[in-house]
Amino acid sequence: MKDAPPIIEFVEIHKDYVTEAVVVRALRGVNLTIRQGEFVAIIGQSGSGKSTMMNIIGCLDRPTRGKYILDGIDVGSRSNDARAIVRNHLIGFVFQGFNLLPRTTALENVELPLVYRGVGAAERRKRALASLNAVGLGARLHHTPNQLSGGQQQRVAIARALVTQPPLLLADEPTGNLDTRTSYEVLDLLQRLNREQGITIVLVTHERDIADCASRVVEMRDGSVRRDIVNERPTDAARALAELPVQDEHGAAS
Amino acid sequence: MNGLFRVFSAIAIAMRAVLRNKLRAALTILGITIGIAAVVTMTALGDGARAKINGQITNLGSNALIVFPQSARASGARTTGGSKLSESDCQALERESTSIKVAVPFLRASAQVVYEGQNAKAEVIGSRIAYLEVRNWKLQSGEPWTVPAENVSEKIAVIGAGTAKDLFGAADPVGRWIRIGRHPYRVLGVLEEKGPSPFGRSQDDVVIMPITTMRSHVRFTRPGETDAIMMSATSPETTDRAKKQAEEILRQRHRIREGDEDDFLIRTQAEFQQMQDSIYGVLSLLLVGIAAVSLVVGGIGVMNIMLVSVTERTREIGIRMAIGAREMDILVQFLVESLVLATLGGIVGTTLGYGAIVGLGAALDLPMKLAPQALAVALGTSTAIGLVFGFFPARRAARMDPVQALGRE
Numbered sequence: 001m002k003d004a005p006p007i008i009e010f011v012e013i014h015k016d017y018v019t020e021a022v023v024v025r026a027l028r029g030v031n032l033t034i035r036q037g038e039f040v041a042i043i044g045q046s047g048s049g050k051s052t053m054m055n056i057i058g059c060l061d062r063p064t065r066g067k068y069i070l071d072g073i074d075v076g077s078r079s080n081d082a083r084a085i086v087r088n089h090l091i092g093f094v095f096q097g098f099n100l101l102p103r104t105t106a107l108e109n110v111e112l113p114l115v116y117r118g119v120g121a122a123e124r125r126k127r128a129l130a131s132l133n134a135v136g137l138g139a140r141l142h143h144t145p146n147q148l149s150g151g152q153q154q155r156v157a158i159a160r161a162l163v164t165q166p167p168l169l170l171a172d173e174p175t176g177n178l179d180t181r182t183s184y185e186v187l188d189l190l191q192r193l194n195r196e197q198g199i200t201i202v203l204v205t206h207e208r209d210i211a212d213c214a215s216r217v218v219e220m221r222d223g224s225v226r227r228d229i230v231n232e233r234p235t236d237a238a239r240a241l242a243e244l245p246v247q248d249e250h251g252a253a254s
Numbered sequence: 255m256n257g258l259f260r261v262f263s264a265i266a267i268a269m270r271a272v273l274r275n276k277l278r279a280a281l282t283i284l285g286i287t288i289g290i291a292a293v294v295t296m297t298a299l300g301d302g303a304r305a306k307i308n309g310q311i312t313n314l315g316s317n318a319l320i321v322f323p324q325s326a327r328a329s330g331a332r333t334t335g336g337s338k339l340s341e342s343d344c345q346a347l348e349r350e351s352t353s354i355k356v357a358v359p360f361l362r363a364s365a366q367v368v369y370e371g372q373n374a375k376a377e378v379i380g381s382r383i384a385y386l387e388v389r390n391w392k393l394q395s396g397e398p399w400t401v402p403a404e405n406v407s408e409k410i411a412v413i414g415a416g417t418a419k420d421l422f423g424a425a426d427p428v429g430r431w432i433r434i435g436r437h438p439y440r441v442l443g444v445l446e447e448k449g450p451s452p453f454g455r456s457q458d459d460v461v462i463m464p465i466t467t468m469r470s471h472v473r474f475t476r477p478g479e480t481d482a483i484m485m486s487a488t489s490p491e492t493t494d495r496a497k498k499q500a501e502e503i504l505r506q507r508h509r510i511r512e513g514d515e516d517d518f519l520i521r522t523q524a525e526f527q528q529m530q531d532s533i534y535g536v537l538s539l540l541l542v543g544i545a546a547v548s549l550v551v552g553g554i555g556v557m558n559i560m561l562v563s564v565t566e567r568t569r570e571i572g573i574r575m576a577i578g579a580r581e582m583d584i585l586v587q588f589l590v591e592s593l594v595l596a597t598l599g600g601i602v603g604t605t606l607g608y609g610a611i612v613g614l615g616a617a618l619d620l621p622m623k624l625a626p627q628a629l630a631v632a633l634g635t636s637t638a639i640g641l642v643f644g645f646f647p648a649r650r651a652a653r654m655d656p657v658q659a660l661g662r663e
Binding site: 055058060061080081084085087088089093095099100101102103112113115116117160164 | 263274569570572573574575576577578579580581582583655656657660
């Protein structure tokens with residue numbers, strides 16, 4: 001892993017927010033390198049700068065100063081459209097609130113990134129089907145988000161993130177809206193994607209036991225990296241799932 | 255290929271977004287629908303009315319001229335004299351002008367006409383029998399009176415189709431006696447139906463009698479006096495020359511000095527037609543103005559709803575941006591949506607307008623039809639409205655910051 005080429009390189013990244021004469025320094029010179037195939041958790045309390053970090057990694061926002069190289073491309077200063085193309089090709093997003101399009105079927109949601117890549121309808125359908133099968137939702141293709149449980153919605157979101165086969169998956173509090181069991185199911189899925197397909201995963205969370213599933217934990221405080229440690233023995237989400245008390249259909253522990 | 259494909263998927267997305275809010279879409283397009291329906295209907299109405307009027311004017315006789323008396327303005331002051339036209343003017347015009355075929359005097363009055371307890375209001379016209387020739391008017395039954403009858407003020411008349419129907423119903427009026435005031439008049443003939451005049455008054459509620467008869471029993475004037483002179487030129491081409499000659503003859507007869515104003519006014523049929531056209535031109539302009547206002551209001555309605563829609567779907571815009579939509583993709587998505595809305599309004603409006611055309615055409619007996627140009631203009635206009643009024647909201651959507659749109663602050 002140490003020899004793998006870097007996918008994310010932050011060099012002295014600053015981010016200032018100017019609000020009515022008050023300058024909020026959200027990031028204060030962050031240096032960070034994440035290599036291909038890593039599973040990194042970014043942890044920190046609210047206000048620590050982890051969300052800002054996520055926005056910049058995801059090319060949703062630009063750093064005020066500093067250099068950000070994503071997969072060999074200096075993306076920090078690119079135009080809006082160039083960053084949109086970068087997001088489409090290099091990054092898969094998984095959000096806390098799932099962020100699926102309402103009243104739109106699982107299949108159509110998963111197809112969406114391919115629409116913006118200009119992939120034809122037949123090819124789109126094929127790849128969306130494969131992606132949904134990979135997350136175990138092959139039987140719920142035509143359900144809309146409000147017909148799916150939270151866990152299922154997050155799987156649709158993961159399928160959507162994976163359908164473009166990006167090298168990087170960004171997960172922002174992916175388990176924030178899920179119960180423990182479903183959380184571990186999602187984490188198990190992420191671990192398997194990382195292990196079996198070598199997808200780099202950056203997971204932002206404020207929960208220590210979620211972060212423990214990653215093989216490296218970056219702790220943020222006051223806009224800086226406070227600690228950056230390798231987790232020698234990450235929690236195996238599949239095993240944690242097996243150790244949870246069995247639940248019946250109504251969700252009550254038996 | 256790729257571009258075409260993107261356009262189609264954009265239209266599909268827009269259609270779905272529109273259909274998701276059917277009631278709102280219907281209310282949004284209402285303004286455009288009404289505007290387009292108004293344009294389509296009014297255009298057809300204007301064209302139909304104009305076509306019908308032109309038909310009426312032609313049947314009035316395209317080489318007709320009318321002389322009215324006009325109080326002259328000698329050295330600034332208007333002299334308020336009475337009628338200055340006389341039957342001897344008529345005779346002089348007929349005799350001295352090479353381009354005037356017939357010139358007849360014209361007296362008119364409104365009167366109640368009675369036949370065996372049936373009452374009808376009619377316009378009574380006193381003239382000579384050649385009046386029918388000038389007006390290009392034929393008898394459907396009976397016969398005209400003779401010149402000798404004119405000279406002895408015989409109590410005779412020909413009546414219009416409307417008056418005949420009002421007084422006699424289905425019976426034949428020829429040979430019967432109608433009464434105006436205290437005097438009875440024998441009906442010699444019934445005129446063909448002419449329909450309403452360009453100004454909407456019925457021309458068929460009429461009783462025409464010799465001017466001598468009228469002068470001695472219905473309207474008492476000085477001998478030889480006439481309200482107007484009706485003339486017909488020898489042909490439509492000689493109308494203008496006839497007008498000039500009539501001017502010279504009348505100026506001479508009325509002893510109007512060089513430089514002084516005429517004490518009469520001559521109008522040709524062509525001039526009447528021009529007046530009609532300009533009236534309809536103003537009317538059309540007014541209607542187009544009203545339609546334009548309602549289309550602008552409709553466009554603002556579309557813009558308003560699109561702004562609401564953009565705000566409502568901020569998160570959706572954020573999601574689309576996060577997964578790779580470029581500014582152009584978002585712009586096109588919302589622009590296509592407003593285009594779909596506006597075009598839908600145009601189509602519904604055209605359909606309603608077509609219905610109105612069919613209904614009004616039948617009700618008003620006008621030759622109304624949906625002109626292809628009107629159809630093209632209606633659909634083109636609604637598309638343009640969608641583009642123009644959709645652009646601002648679409649640009650607002652496209653320029654959103656993905657971080658803020660996703661609510662990640």
